[in-house]
Amino acid sequence: MAEIWSTLVGAGAVVVGAGLTGGFTLLKGRQERTDKERDRLEQRITRHREIRREAYLQLLDCAQKLSLCQGRFVGVDGLPDDLQAELGSAMRDLSRSLLVVRMEGPVEVAAAARDLVGHYDQLNGHILTSGGVSHRLLLEAHTATLGAREEFLRVTAKALDSAG
Structure with a gap:
């Protein structure tokens, strides 16, 4: 009778051990899946932030090129075709x-x-309608544009910080 009890207790221990092992394996698998999903989400957020950052930089680069082009119209009489x-x-x-x-x-x-x-x-419109631009008008336009540029930089920095 003692052998039967020891066999039953041993078999019960094996069943309980297998159940615990299976439970821990299941929990570990769920945790790994959650970690992978979190990593994918972080990568997606980082990718989106980089796409936004590139778009913002591209706008600033194009604005700089246009600003240089507009500056070439100071004191120009008429509107040369190549500059236009x-x-x-x-x-x-x-x-x-x-x-x-x-x-x-x-x-x-x-x-x-x-x-x-x-x-x-606005400055482009003035250049195209008058065929040139005075130093005073260019300076006023540039000052106003710098204020708008600073505001753009402020909100982009805020947006990129909050995206992280």
Whole structure:
């Protein structure tokens, strides 16, 4: 009878041990799956932040190119075809980069980008209608544009910080 009891106790211990091992294995598997999902989410957030950052930098790069182009119109009489084409091309590039920023968002960054591009567009309109620009007008436009640029940089920094 003692042998039967020892056999039953041994078999019970094996069953309980197998159950505990299976339970711990299941918990470990769930934890690993949760960790992998968290890692994928962090990678997705990082990728999206980099895409936004690239869009913001592209807008600033296009704005700088347009600013340099606009500066070439100081004191110019008339509107030479090559400068007019360069100005139009630079403005189109800036407008395209604005569309990307608007798609990537967030809303505050898109609004600041629209304001920044609006300053460049306003000066472009003046150049195209008058055929040139005075030093005073360029300085006033540049000062206003710098304020819009600083606001754009402020909201992009905030957006990139909150995306992390």
